[in-house]
Amino acid sequence: MSDEALSRALTDRIRSVPGVTGVYPTRPIVHAAAEAVASTFALQEPDVLVDVHRDGSALRIGAGIAVDDARPAPETVREVGERIRDLVDERTGAPADLVEVTIRLVEGIGGPVDESAGHDAGEPAATPG
């Protein structure tokens, strides 16, 4: 499987995870454009957004995501990481050395928030005034 095909499959897999609202390349788009080569342009296509980086025999995968606040963000990003790892293991026959997933944005309507959940953390500074 080519890296481009792997990236496309990973992008698709990430989008299927509940709570994911967007997938982004790990590098800023302008940085990628500055290094423009045909293959780089291909990796910027909307369905090829996951970075697949090889250094010798080492394989590193990187992705940025946006998540919906309807689901706790740590749950979402953990599931994304696990799905990437499992798909790479399955498709490449060699385990990924590193899977990096970064939440870039938490989206949603902003509530309702279960305020009791964070009450203790908010208390120390809850000084009137």
Added chain:
Amino acid sequence: MSDIDDVPVPEDDLDGHTMEELAEYLDRGRSPRDPAIEGSASCRLALSNMERLRELSLGALQYRADAEPDRETDWVDRLLATIRAEVRPGRDVPVPHPDPRLRLSMTEAAVRGLVRRTGDTMGGVVMGSCTLDGELGDPGAPVHVRVTAGLVYGAPAEETADRLRVRIAAALARHTTLTVASVDVVFDDVYLP
């Protein structure tokens, strides 16, 4: 700081776009859809914050623009400058996972955006800046959150600050693994509803 162009933010932070472009895009109702803007996490973060600011401040803008045009412009410019500055990804907040091959995190910008939206959707305040003090990269390290906000005229400051603290702490507890030691709220402006 009264001019958003005074803020030294490289265009890279907005993936080559400018705040002015984003403002115009919002004016057009995000239509026709611009894939380059919508495909950028930084742009979407800025749009989300600007959109909310517009909804919240429209009444205040219309009212105060007549009475205090300079002051109003300063206030909005300051908020826009903060939004622009806060799209920088910043530090990474790790999300632990038992598999050492998985390195998961949330950007500081995403955390600040979450805090901002949590406050702006509460009612009674317009969020200003958000600062996270502490070693964000060290799980368990205490983190102190400090926010500034405008308070709607007539709202009880103490009660509103308490609600805001609790709400922010709850959102951070749900969506991050940060150990929030304190949430400080400073009201630095009063606006009309």
